[in-house]
Amino acid sequence: MHSKTDISVDFAGVRLKNPVMTASGTCGYVDELDDFMDINLLGGFITKSITLLPRKGNPVPRIVETNSGMLNAIGLANIGVDRFISEKIPKIREKNVPFFVNIAGWQIDDYVAVTARLADEDAIAGFELNISCPNVKKGGITFGTDPVLIKKITAEVKSAAGKKPLIVKLTPGVTDISATAAAAVEGGADGLSLINTFTAMVIDIESRKPVLANRTGGLSGPAIKPIAVYLVNKVYKEVAKPAGIPILGLGGIRTASDAIEFIIAGATAVSVGTATFAQPRCCLEIIEGIADYCGRHGIKNISELTGSLQ
Amino acid sequence: MHSKTDISVDFAGVRLKNPVMTASGTCGYVDELDDFMDINLLGGFITKSITLLPRKGNPVPRIVETNSGMLNAIGLANIGVDRFISEKIPKIREKNVPFFVNIAGWQIDDYVAVTARLADEDAIAGFELNISCPNVKKGGITFGTDPVLIKKITAEVKSAAGKKPLIVKLTPGVTDISATAAAAVEGGADGLSLINTFTAMVIDIESRKPVLANRTGGLSGPAIKPIAVYLVNKVYKEVAKPAGIPILGLGGIRTASDAIEFIIAGATAVSVGTATFAQPRCCLEIIEGIADYCGRHGIKNISELTGSLQ
Amino acid sequence: MSEKAEIKANVISNKAIGPCFCKLSLRIPEQYYPIMSRFLPGQFAQVAIENLGSPANPRFSPRQSVLRKPFSFSSVEITKNHIIAHILYCVLGPGTEKMTTIKAGDEINMIAPLGTSFTVSDDLETALLVGGGMGAVPLQSLAEYIHKNHPKKKMIAFIGARAVKGLPFFHTHDHLEKGKIVTEIEEFEKYGAKTYIATDDGSAGIKGFVTELLANKVSELSIKPANTMIYTCGPEPMMKAVAGFAHKNNFKCQVSLERMMACGIGLCQSCAVECSQPGQTETVYKLCCKDGPVFDSAEVCW
């Protein structure tokens, strides 16, 4: 009935069969969602943040629910790049979907070292640079707010990444996100992903302590979606479109309608984070819904939709 | 049964019989809530933003609902300071509760002029400086993000305010809210109120247009509460406590438990905005709930609770 | 005494009428009689939906709402012994979809009665009720009101819809008049109002716009502007056309407008309606929830 739409997209040089990816830290490393869906149907898969050394992460409680959202302070718990290579890469090889490895660290050298270890792995399509995690005390968030540092770290990681594309993930917690976006682009970013979580706190009024052991955590989920849509649109107009660089939009997406909002605002592709916890299959439902919407609106190629906000 | 607590507070030199005030722009000028409660029972009343000249505000739609929140782009619609003085001040005189007038403008002179007109009005207890409204194109938000401007505008308005206390209302949309808070304190602010709304956007995917005529609006409501609690705690520790200046905490409060979170985080008083739309009497319920909590916890004076986060 | 209040009403029934329309019937407890008995036609309620669940497989993208939703009353039956209020709603989004889960026996929290009402002056002879789609709802309560309080006045209702399916609130019945099938609407007929229907596709009444129907009948029946009032509610373009007709032909006209509302009680300024001021060039924004929803069509800047 509906015209058939090509919903595949080119994201930073990687062909995605559709514009929907998992979000880092909300989908495991590779096979954690297998009971619920065939991840090969996704546009792409973004792993948890990987650091040079394994990390246990923060003490519990690491999460707490909020209205239409949640805080997390996982603290980049991960198995480290060595075990990632030995245990996860073989499983990634069995999949047929572009994998982006999210990279985190405490100093530029850490990021560079992890990237260099993975630069020649055929199984990996590209990298996402996490310079915006609010839950790690020593680094992370400071990188993400300083344009000079952002440009520097992007450039150094980019050269370590070899031919693989590098997406830089931005924090919303800045006065002018276009400035940090521009810095990433100047540093050589092939794509921008936004947004990461907002630093936030929930207090248990009976104990008068923060609920999270880490005291603060990052706010994600539908609560933040309208801010994320605005920021994607702002960066699209002011930075990404002029520079010809794609945006990966995320923050509170749980339905096709949400995803389409981000695409209209300027995202070439989208990621689904918190919603996967409640509906592990929701990425697939979103993909279907996007195809359906495009068919209904006579859109031949989904690229017509990107940034089509009037 | 419970021990009786003194929940009155001193806020910037003004005695409030309890720590709960209305939030600017969500309670009208003076008598709009009279059908629902006796506003004399409130700790304080903060009027809509008043500008030098009357303003019609933005075209409609001016609001849209979001998950656990809403966007507004009212555009500072108000009757202007002249009509405020002639029509509203007489009604304010009939009330027996401290009134704070929220002041807005486009340039420093505007703010100063409005403040000067009201500085000698006995009926007014103090001022709240709105340098953080995200819905007015020409000014507002730019003041709110630049520490140099904040210090300057605060100082000039403060001297126009005469003996009346001046509260400066901060925007959350900055990299480091302690820097803007400190600038306000340096400029002579007697109190800080935080937070105002986040700039955000909702897109109608059928028309591919923003739902709001103003395109963007300010996000308020329970969705933003955990960010607001974090920011209040940050400013309390880094600026307000060292400077001995009180914080008016707001952002998503709708129950006593929410209000108590802000107080534990460091707020001396709290404001209720969006929640009043759904529950016009909710300020009174919050006051009751705070008194009850204090009684249950053997708190003799609510000041014991302020900033008591462990 | 206050003019509006938070009311906890008991649900008598909440019935689906067709795939996306519902009728919610409420019993108002006695303590609210002093408030609710002031109800006038055209006034509305702000209904709390936060505590409602969603149906198992919702059609609309989920939204966790904090705000109330505005709805007109289609009828408020006030007697000494009881007050029964009815709301007719169309399921258009996540909020109204939640309302479909309301069941008999539930308690509904609403703020009412809100806003201005249609006014009926003593010298009125003929009331022309022009409704489109959901806009017919407040006109129903107007017909009820005129019938009860001004039984001598003449009422004619003109109802427009896309198709006959857009009239599901109504009990319609067809009969032959001069060899043609005529569809009538019981909800207005029972109050003595003759009804005429227009649908875009001709599936009921005449094919065409309700405004054409109005113009035709006014000339056919030689209705004169003096002592006549047009009351209209419906989609904004339709009301604009009706207001235009009224203006051109010197009819007085009251319109009931809709706006996105955050509070419904004059706190937020979200519901602005641009209006002209007598004798001034500068327009003002009035509030749909407080200065409206019923306005004199001549003051609205269309």
Added chain:
Amino acid sequence: MSEKAEIKANVISNKAIGPCFCKLSLRIPEQYYPIMSRFLPGQFAQVAIENLGSPANPRFSPRQSVLRKPFSFSSVEITKNHIIAHILYCVLGPGTEKMTTIKAGDEINMIAPLGTSFTVSDDLETALLVGGGMGAVPLQSLAEYIHKNHPKKKMIAFIGARAVKGLPFFHTHDHLEKGKIVTEIEEFEKYGAKTYIATDDGSAGIKGFVTELLANKVSELSIKPANTMIYTCGPEPMMKAVAGFAHKNNFKCQVSLERMMACGIGLCQSCAVECSQPGQTETVYKLCCKDGPVFDSAEVCW
């Protein structure tokens, strides 16, 4: 084949038991039998609550939840013709309060069965079930399982609570034993498990901690560590004490832990449990939802 799945179950009943406890009984539709018939005692479900309403006058501050909530099964009756699953929950906050609005006939969306289970080895002779408060829930399904699959093994249950009111899930009956009133719990007795109760205030069973009761009975009945397993679930301090007792006396012990969970399926790492690794000094964080909730008490860093 997948080991866990999203299951749409039909609600048979959702009954309040006392002021803040409820029992939710679910009929599992046939298509999910391949999944649900793999259920083992100790496993849990992630129940979707987003679409639920709240009661009219909620006790707890409202929270609009997106996430699911984890609950153990107290019993999963599996026959060829039907699978009936029961969840016992305590109303502690806004999420569980929403669950009280579930009615017979509703559809509940849950992901199940999740996590590890209690294990029963062939050489086990005596199973000591030590539960506190809500922690008795998964032990009930363990008793059901042992009774059905290992009818020869001996079971003794030790249940602790603040007061007799904290035992509302159970059908208790008192009888005289050696001149003293003894309270027994039908839910365990019916599976052949002798029950002992300890309450902080002595309102049922002995007055004191369930750990003391356990220690006393183990020595009184001369229960030896070999071929005995302690299974425990309850408040963390209680489990820690039980694990300490087990360790000191060379009993093997399985504990079922609780954590705040965002996903329940191994995606988010929110449910970390610090564990020691055999032969290493460095500890690791395991996942309560995937590597647990049932752990060997010896590996948990208390």
